[in-house]
Amino acid sequence: MIEWFTYTQVAIAAAAGLLCVIIGLLGRSPSDYTLGATLLVEVLLLVQLAVSLAAPAFGNNPTGSLLEFYMYLISAILLPPLAGVWGLIERNRWSTVILGMVCLAVAVMVYRMNEIWFFQLA
Amino acid sequence: MVQNKSSRAVGVGRVLIVVYGILALAAAARSFVQIVERFDEAPLAYTLSAVSAVVYIVATVALTRPGRGWYFAAWITICFELLGVLIVGTLSLMHPDLFAHASVWSFYGSGYLFVPLVIPVLGIAWLYARRPSLQTAGNAAAPRA
Structure with a gap:
């Protein structure tokens, strides 16, 4: 895990989450902007996966449980596509709120992954 | 709305389901890790973790399914969660040796931003608002062609 990348990712996921929740509560159905924000969150998760897979080879090892780390990462990777598919099928305001809730959940999960990698003692 | 669709999986209810x-x-993944990696450290807390994960899964499914059976299943699981978070939350403060190991319900769900404490209350409110008797009355008043 790379610290600055992880914090950037948490910030972007939280911002995307708030944006989608607010736009959703204003009554908009999922648009290119809200689906795009969710897509960005997903792409960053995939980059995080690549970084995490490569990191141990460069001597960047987690202090905590690798199994727990990957349970979080894989769960997080699953969420945005599910919310996105829902957003494409059910076109109403609540689908936009759901995109936001999922992005917020991803932000919390990535923050927790950061703790596992850098602070948790196995 | 199609008639065979669940009256609970609509509108803001969908957000609740998500x-x-x-x-x-989260609960299932975490309890899986706990049981695989260190079950003997705190068997009681980790068993509870697994039980709570199963209850959350059943509650999620029950909220998405139509019919009275699932409606009552949702009531039972959501009330179980509320009792669980209150009882385990209190015990984790009184007997930290037994319950301090992270589970969804320890310290009233503080590890999950207190979502486990808030969500059963919202769930109960939603179930009450969408109770079957109300729906039947509504359908009788405004029959669909």
Whole structure:
């Protein structure tokens, strides 16, 4: 895990989450902007996966449980596509709120992954 | 709305279902890790972790399914969660040796931003608002062609 990348990712996921929740509560159905924000969150998760897979080879090892780390990462990777598919099928305001809730959940999960990698003692 | 669709999986109820789904996923994943890696450290807390994960999964499914059976299943699981978070939350403060190991319900769900404490209350409110008797009355008043 790379610290600055992880914090950037948490910030972007939280911002995307708030944006989608607010736009959703204003009554908009999922648009290119809200689906795009969710897509960005997903792409960053995939980059995080690549970084995490490569990191141990460069001597960047987690202090905590690798199994727990990957349970979080894989769960997080699953969420945005599910919310996105829902957003494409059910076109109403609540689908936009759901995109936001999922992005917020991803932000919390990535923050927790950061703790596992850098602070948790196995 | 199609008639065979669940009256609970509509509108803001969908958001509730998604939050339940995320919680179910998080609880299940975490309890899997705990049981695989260090079950003997705190068997009681980790067994509870697994039980709570199953209850969240059942609650999520029950909220998405139509019919009275699932409606009562949702009531039972959501009330169980509320009792669980209150009882285990209190015990984790009084007997930290037994319950301090992270589970969804320890310290009133503080590890999950207190979502486990808030969500059953919202769930109960939603179930009450969408109770079957109300729906039947509504359908009788405004029959659909």
